[in-house]
Amino acid sequence: KNQVEQSPQSLIILEGKNCTLQCNYTVSPFSNLRWYKQDTGRGPVSLTIMTFSENTKSNGRYTATLDADTKQSSLHITASQLSDSASYICVVKGGATNKLIFGTGTLLAVQP
Amino acid sequence: SQTIHQWPATLVQPVGSPLSLECTVEGTSNPNLYWYRQAAGRGLQLLFYSVGIGQISSEVPQNLSASRPQDRQFILSSKKLLLSDSGFYLCAWSERLAMGQYFGPGTRLTVT
Numbered sequence: 001k002n003q004v005e006q007s008p009q010s011l012i013i014l015e016g017k018n019c020t021l022q023c024n025y026t027v028s029p030f031s032n033l034r035w036y037k038q039d040t041g042r043g044p045v046s047l048t049i050m051t052f053s054e055n056t057k058s059n060g061r062y063t064a065t066l067d068a069d070t071k072q073s074s075l076h077i078t079a080s081q082l083s084d085s086a087s088y089i090c091v092v093k094g095g096a097t098n099k100l101i102f103g104t105g106t107l108l109a110v111q112p
Numbered sequence: 113s114q115t116i117h118q119w120p121a122t123l124v125q126p127v128g129s130p131l132s133l134e135c136t137v138e139g140t141s142n143p144n145l146y147w148y149r150q151a152a153g154r155g156l157q158l159l160f161y162s163v164g165i166g167q168i169s170s171e172v173p174q175n176l177s178a179s180r181p182q183d184r185q186f187i188l189s190s191k192k193l194l195l196s197d198s199g200f201y202l203c204a205w206s207e208r209l210a211m212g213q214y215f216g217p218g219t220r221l222t223v224t
Binding site: 042 | 116153154155156157158200202204212213214215216217218220
């Protein structure tokens with residue numbers, strides 16, 4: 001079964017600290033993987049997209065990594081800011097019908 | 113540039129009442145359009161997608177329906193709302209099916 005699992009479910013960190021969010025998937029075949037940021041009550045916004053051949057991609061203080069062999073991805077946030085407080089959603093495109101499969105997200109709270 | 117609009121932003125409706133949520137996209141032609149629901153603490157669930165006017169595909173059985181009367185207009189409807197219909201409804205568009213999607217601001221629906 002094609003699934004996308006994220007951990008932790010929720011995370012609280014202090015402003016200025018770094019954190020890493022995890023995404024494990026069982027989707028096969030694999031097309032690409034996206035990380036979205038969703039502010040409370042808003043629609044998700046794309047942060048990064050990676051294909052099979054890419055193992056790292058950065059977008060400002062956000063750096064995503066992909067290990068297609070172990071089917072794991074991580075999103076690293078550097079020097080966190082209060083505005084980083086949001087849900088972070090991992091989405092994998094793939095499977096027999098090449099659909100988008102969404103993870104349940106990690107809720108990040110950055111405290112001053 | 114492309115923009116996506118949804119309205120209303122919030123809605124409180126009694127059980128058994130009808131529903132109509134509207135989504136429009138600007139700045140692109142023949143987009144693929146999607147309706148998602150996000151229940152509290154849950155991941156995004158794809159409800160419907162459309163590849164063209166009048167073409168609707170349903171992902172899950174439910175008492176909701178979707179219509180696409182114009183190229184850039186996508187409507188989510190129900191004749192009689194259930195309590196379980198409460199959630200955050202997101203409209204999204206993409207250039208091609210299952211490509212990276214751009215999400216609207218969402219509609220918070222509470223069925224009482």
